[in-house]
Amino acid sequence: MALDQLQLEVIWNRLIATVNEQAAALMRTSFTSIVREAGDLSAGVFDRSGRMVAQAVTGTPGHINSMATSMGHVLAEFPVDTLAEGDVIITNDPWKTASQLNDITIFTPVFKAGRCVAFFANCCHALDIGGRGLSADSREIYEEGLQIPILKLYEAGKPNKTLYAMLTANVRATEEVLGDLHSQVVGNEVGAKQLLSFLDEFGLDDIEEVSEAIVSRSEAAMRERIAALPDGEYPFTMTTDGFDEPITLAANVIITGDQLTVDYAGTSPAIDRGINVALNYTAAYTTYGIKCAISPDIPNNDGSFRPVTVTAPKGCIVNCEHPSPVGGRHLVGHFLPSVVFGALSKILPQNVMAASFDALWDSQVYGDRPEGGRFAYVWFAAGGAGAIHGRDGLSATAFPSGIAGVQSEMIEALVPIHIEKRELLADSGGPGEWRGGLGQAFTLGVRGDRPFLFSGLYDRMNNPAEGIAGGMPGAVGTLHTKTGNPLRAKTRVPLPANETVTLELPGGGGFGAPHHRAPEAVARDVRDGYVSLNSARKNYGVELDPTTYEVDLAKTEALRATR
């Protein structure tokens, strides 16, 4: 049947609702906290040729965009006509999916009248995958856990017992990991059932025609956006702390007509620690940055990815090769949207954010429970996001990851960690006409009288989040003991009993010159303690009454006249 536009929209909406349903079921049944609370998963539907047609609205870009390209690898291994009803395919190949062994993707072909008409896939973060556990310490991928090539988890409805036995033998939290896998399989089945029911309702044999229309319209819309940008090359370089040595992330955004290429030539080489990134994850975060800046309203599917090409020299840290370790790949990957924004700021200054704290701060504490037994606890926390034209940056808010944090009472109820303080850090947001978001400070220790280990996978301790358009950088992060002794990040530090650790998370960059910020906005910031009187004077050129916070207009004018 020929679809008219309105029918297409109805079916398109149904497809999106179906994948959201699939994702909702997964989130609620997962045993893994970052899946269910932070939505660290993705779910999507693909056509027969492996093109992603619709995807669920979920948490993190790294999963979402890398799943889109993974289907092609699966079809190369198992061509569509060799698949049987009841087959389920699994892989965690970092170079073909989400660049980390814990991220397992499950693919399910959907059959109608004996013919494969679509695929559902979802990618979830598994609680454990063997090896060292999630860390950046490995020298090779072999240390990071079990590698699962593209294999059948079910063959014509029968579970692959050999594979299950291998999985069971190689992961720590067997119940939870296998439970999550089961949820992933069921989630796809839920999607398949819905799809088949509405194919019947609309009298369709498959989704090919719908897919073609969705993909081609999304592609056309994306090309239109790119074509509206001035042709040219827009290079940008960012330096991050790296593991032992600083890392250069060099991107060149090349716009030619309706095609956009991001090339990472000039980026530092891969290192022998697990912060390397496979190219598909690089592409995922790069396209995410582009989407935020130019096409937040265009749906994510095969078509919207097509006009964008991401390239990087083989062996560089954003296109690492097997067997480079990748367990902490977010420590590099999370910076890429800000790198893209830096490049695009030259042509679209009002569409992009100044740099953010970017890479999530991942803290790990290992110690003894006062009542006996060991504990380990890992959590993520957020610093400040960058400012954008017209808006201050968000304080203590994750970007680019959409992950949610954990509250102090929950941490203390679960493990013997004692949190003394958790507050926003004055003056940590980069000054600007729009101020960068503030970082936050934690001070914590472990109850009892035993020593403990602390490990922080942190960045931006040497290289701040830069501002845009005259905005100033945010504060860098710090890690130290209560007596002020600095501690090393990215390694396990042994600490004596009763010691406390203070981590100060970085702030976001500012946007626009700080002396253009409205003096009343500066006064409000000082009254609320986001900005100090000193910084108001020095960075913003605003003189305030220290008790009433009223702006001294004459002195402010004089201060600003000298800028």
Add this chain to the structure above:
Amino acid sequence: MARRIGSDIGGTFTDLVMVSDDGQDFAIAKVLTTPTEPDRAVVDGVDQLLSANDVDASAVAHLVHGTTLFTNALIERKGAKTALVTTKGFRDAVEIAREHRFDMYDLRMERPAPIAPRHLRFEVDERVMADGSVHLPLDEASVAALVPQLAAAGVEAIAVCLLHAYRNDAHERRVGEILAAALPSVAISLSCDVNPEIREYERASTTLCNVYVRKIADVYLHRLERRLQDRGLSGPLYVMQSQGGVCDIDTATALPIRLVESGPAAGALAAAAYGDLIGAKNLLSFDMGGTTAKACLILDGEPLIAPDFEVDRTYRFTKGSGLPVKVPVIEMIEIGAGGGSLVTLDAMGRLAVGPQSAGAEPGPVSYGRGGTQPTVTDADLTLGYLDPTYFLGGTMALDTEAAAAAVDATVAKPLGLDTLAAAHGVHRLVNENMASAARIHAVERGTDVAKLPLFAFGGAGPVHAYGVASILGSPSVVYPLGAGVMSAAGLLSAPLSFDFVRTMPAGLDAMDWDAVNAALSTMEADGAKILSRATDPSTLTFTRSADVRYRRQGYELRVPAPSGTLTEADRPAIQAAFEDAYRTIYGQTPSNVELDVISWRVVVSGPRPGLSLPKAAVSGTDAATAQKGSRRIYVGSSMVDVPVYDRYALGEGATFQGPAIVEERESTVVIAGPGKARVDAHANLIVNLR
């Protein structure tokens, strides 16, 4: 004969319903809402009801009131100047919140500002640990030192939320005493009273929202009570809570946050009460008004209750974009746009409806008050679904030509469609979106929505319900008479009730049953004390439940807990109840995973009053006598001539087949398909789709 009155204050109208205990009377009044003094409209409405029906004020046993006044105060930020007092080191918990982005692609994303700005967030020296033990005793001098600062800042309300106060409230209570003694005119709420549950952000947010509207609640409810007493209504004034029970005004003024969503909740109660009368224990209530459409699952005669909700969302449909409020609420989900929602084409030329709304001013294009962008109502009018001369009973003329022209310009021309196809595209899209949202919601609750009848009300509900039901595969749609005053009627079916919760996380395999029993008895005794003020203690029922989850999972499920003194012998029953609930929602249970109980809950309720409905006003089973004309409406893919029935002339037993239109004053039932309609003994119109 004793009468009961329900009154629901909406944005435009204040609705009142008066019933007699014998079910003979069912009187309705609709008066304009008086925004600056909302109680005035209630009193005016009561006057109208009494005089029009010749009833003496002394015959009114009680009045039940529902209002969105407190929600509005929160959204418009018109509450008290509010401070937060918390444990040293934690004043930013309400601003750090959950650290996440609820919209992945919007770089200009905004969060709602905390109720207490940072300069009004104060700290005291003290510390309680997660197990309730005291790590640092309360330094009372640090509390006293805040008094001059609070006074100087002109603070009118204070929320006290100390770390782990859900486990040990001694410090919090002492802080409250000191501040109350020093600042007698300031409203104070303690987190251990408002929301004794773990998670400092949500608990503080709930306590702040509560104290923020306390003064408004106090002034307003007492004034309403006085005015009603002046009118000779000597019976008590009850207030509807969000979870579907009513309470007295002493409770309401101490915990106004419990009243926040009471208006819409009452609509769901009405659906449950009607469902009970017609023998439909399970249904989907569907309330579509001017700006939103809301759905609620009614299962086994009870609306679903959620443990929390959000107010003041910066993104209307996005979870996580509002201030969290942890009080039990009837789970109403916003499933889509309303009649006044605007129709646009997005960047890719796709049709989009809402969330922007034309509101009452300028309103839809067809109102002729300056609106230029088409709305859902304009599309419905273009399709013939509404009668331009009988809108709101003919009190307002609609401009069909202007509506069609707007649909044509905004939708049809750019998409290369004819006007009718474009208008139907809008109607269909709205229905599709609502159906999808309702279906996802039902799946999350382990229910198959295709099995449930729809209960349609609100101004636009009856216009769209048939289309939504067709997409969902619903067996039937129930259209109650008086769809416009459903919430007020629902108020009269609410029992007195109050909810309690205690967070005490522990493994089910290592439970301190003495502590659990102590907590349960305290909650039950407190409940009996509160409710005995208003009802005979011997009629109270106590319902216990536990929030249980698999160890390491993030979501708890609420499951029934046994009554009496609990012991190790009750463990299998709790485990079995949890596994049943889990299986219903997720289909399967994992093996060998231990259970944790996070919180224990008690609901104390009085008896549920019956809601008797009037008999159909006219008798006679011939629908033809009720046909007042015919008109052309869009059915399938063309305009066809269909009969138009007068709702008020359709008697019990009347039957007819769609397509057809049934008109009543506040709404229009559109049957754009072959559904079979009949009128039941209570004047409900029931349309079977299968």
